[in-house]
Amino acid sequence: MTPKSRTLSDTADTRKNWRFPGMEEIYGLSFLVLFSLSAVGGVILRRRLHEEHLSKENMEAVRLVTGLLVSFAALILSLQLSTSRAEFDAASKDRSTYAAHLASLDQCLRDLSSRMEPARQLLRRYTAAVIVSSWPDEPAPQVKIMLDTKDMPLRGEDMVLAGMMNQIGLAIDSFEPADGVSKNIVARCQLDYRATLTARWAVIEDTHAPSSVSFTLIICFWLALVFLSFGLQISHRLLSKIVLAIGVVCVSSVMFVIIDLKIPYGGFFGISSASMRDALADMNRDNNAGAPHQETSTR
Numbered sequence: 001m002t003p004k005s006r007t008l009s010d011t012a013d014t015r016k017n018w019r020f021p022g023m024e025e026i027y028g029l030s031f032l033v034l035f036s037l038s039a040v041g042g043v044i045l046r047r048r049l050h051e052e053h054l055s056k057e058n059m060e061a062v063r064l065v066t067g068l069l070v071s072f073a074a075l076i077l078s079l080q081l082s083t084s085r086a087e088f089d090a091a092s093k094d095r096s097t098y099a100a101h102l103a104s105l106d107q108c109l110r111d112l113s114s115r116m117e118p119a120r121q122l123l124r125r126y127t128a129a130v131i132v133s134s135w136p137d138e139p140a141p142q143v144k145i146m147l148d149t150k151d152m153p154l155r156g157e158d159m160v161l162a163g164m165m166n167q168i169g170l171a172i173d174s175f176e177p178a179d180g181v182s183k184n185i186v187a188r189c190q191l192d193y194r195a196t197l198t199a200r201w202a203v204i205e206d207t208h209a210p211s212s213v214s215f216t217l218i219i220c221f222w223l224a225l226v227f228l229s230f231g232l233q234i235s236h237r238l239l240s241k242i243v244l245a246i247g248v249v250c251v252s253s254v255m256f257v258i259i260d261l262k263i264p265y266g267g268f269f270g271i272s273s274a275s276m277r278d279a280l281a282d283m284n285r286d287n288n289a290g291a292p293h294q295e296t297s298t299r
Contacts, residue, residue: 024260028253036248038223038225042229043232046231066230072222087206092271101196101199102279104195105196106120112175112185115175118171125143126161131280135273172186219255
């Protein structure tokens with residue numbers, strides 16, 4: 001039994017935890033608007049400045065400062081994108097690992113005894129509830145007595161799901177093996193249970209990544225200054241303005257990807273529910289596919 005029984009509803013929380021519907025689209029549009037306004041502001045400022053302010057020496061100084069800002073922004077953007085992708089990949093891997101441990105635990109309970117069927121049913125209900133609460137926009141899996149997940153907390157422990165996992169652990173610990181084979185299977189189930197709890201914790205912690213709002217705002221400020229200076233430097237020709245617009249769109253899309261990757265259970269790049277659904281399908285398969293161990297009498 002773990003000392004900390006946070007449930008995967010916590011990860012389920014993921015979807016509510018991390019965003020409201022469409023938040024990443026709002027962020028992306030905000031970046032596009034901010035950088036566009038900065039570039040347009042630079043163009044307007046160039047038109048209103050006296051020619052003496054647009055001398056070759058002054059423009060060289062502007063280009064020098066702009067190059068410095070661009071270098072810093074490019075370095076930080078690349079690091080942010082790399083970090084966000086690594087965190088997303090880790091969260092996806094942790095979810096797949098957790099699903100595999102759930103399926104392994106169910107198989108062990110199946111092998112142990114038919115008396116563990118109530119615990120297996122509890123595990124199936126738990127897994128289905130996690131799927132529904134983590135991916136609310138997808139079709140709900142079909143299980144008997146589906147839990148109501150709409151009132152699960154946005155972050156932290158859900159007492160109902162925590163209790164279900166605890167009951168499964170108690171069922172394993174309280175099972176009395178009748179022979180050596182059963183004893184070995186009980187030991188394996190206990191190991192599987194502990195591995196499942198550890199994997200669940202990894203998934204939960206993936207949803208508690210440190211916020212980088214302040215850092216993102218600073219980057220946006222830098223980029224806004226960069227596009228302001230770009231608008232100040234370009235000539236009043238259509239091609240120059242088109243190239244500037246392309247730059248605005250490209251940088252805005254990079255910022256969108258960085259933000260979206262930090263929303264692992266929502267957004268454009270969301271973690272798939274396939275691994276959890278595969279685990280549940282494995283739990284629901286016909287019991288004849290894996291007959292439970294038949295205990296021998298000790299009398």
